[in-house]
Amino acid sequence: MLYQAPRGTNDILPEDWPYWRHITATIERLAGLYGFEHIDTPIIEVTELFERGAGAGADVMVQKEMYTLEDNGGVSLTLRPEFTAGIMRAYLEHGMKVKPSPVKLYSMGPIFRQERPQAGRYRQHTQWNVEALGEIDPAVDFEVMSIAYSLFAELGFQDLAFQINSIGCPNCRPAHIAALVEYFSGHRSRLNEIDLRRLEINPLRLLDSKEEAMQGLIEDAPRSIDYLCDECREHFAALRGYLDAAGLSYTVNTLLVRGFDYYTKTVFEVWAEGIGAQAAVCGGGRYDGLIELLGGPPTPGIGFGSGIERQILTLKAQGIVPPPLPAPRVQVSYIGRGEIGQQAKQAAVSLVSDLRAAGIGAVLPFGDRSLKSQLKSANRADVAFVVIIGEGELASGQFTVRDLTDSQQQPVDRAAVVAWLQERLP
């Protein structure tokens, strides 16, 4: 094989397209229903935008996983590893703060991270991203979670686990972090090398440890919800009230955290069964500090990203079949040798054009193959009717129309074929 798709990238083949269309069509419909507006930002941004968003501790790793290039003017650009930073930039650049709050936006498109591929994790993957900016009301948290919930419900997912947590804000989180550090420092001997590093760099991440021996320790670790300030506690309680009122089932998962510092208050994920270790099919949270970090005025925001490829893995794992794509229902076949064959072929080309102009999907066999071969193809393509044009049909002006479902055929006047088929096709 001379060329292969680069590591971690995938071709979306025709047989997978029904899944993509099903998901994206559902997303478009829900966006209209919820009042989220579509925004597309560039796939490349100035590298600094993503670096500033990352925060201390994580920045080295973040840089390592970004696809960064220098343009001819010496400007460092990066293929977006996430949506949020670019959306925030556009929000600031276009002065969207003057729009009624919250500004509700969604995007869909590829993102790039230079990671080792594994099940449900690719270097180029596609995300549906939703953001609501400029409003602190916990009802906005509910709104954002609700549209994700609706998508998964409409797609027919079973056994999804909605996980929520509150990790507090710059006022109350330091006390929780300090308690975590103190707690785990008292059990240093039970931490492996990786967890010891987490203790130094990002103590919250200790709660994510997959180390078997750590699980008991983690269960008894200080919980963020026990350290929330009044504002954060009330926010979380109100959000839970809205979720309960709307009947959205969820689990409070006190071990759910985020890797980056700018997250505040609400964090949530949705987990799917049967798609491997990368089970989060949706992840998001509130980031009231991010826009300030990027040089804008204090602006609250909440959003999530949801990987389309993982959604498709989930659909397949659960045996959910997407609706079929529209396909041509009519084939126009031509037969005969020499001059007559040419006339038949021309009549077929003409009829196919008429059918398509009338909105009837039609295909023409190529290569002057035998009728048998043409019917074989029609059968495989799941065509409903085959119009046959040969010497007899040219002479009589009546084309033969064969119904493939019952194998009956009959002559139809050339001028009446389009209407005849229109009547019988849904």
Added chain:
RNA sequence: GUGACCAUAGCUCAAUCGGCGGAGCACCUGGUUGUGGCCCAGGAGGUUGUGGGUUCGAGCCCCAUUGGUCACCCCA
């Protein structure tokens, strides 16, 4: 970045101890001068991922490399 397993036809897989690379499915043609599905016959399709090494001889053994799968790290 770390580790394990893997790579033979478009797909799923065989190939005995290192001894002439096969099957099923799919595709094309024919069996019927112009009639699909089922059946039968035939055909096409391969530098065994790539490069090197050992050997009289390598799909098989060794090294490297690329890619895949899965997990870890990380997770925006």
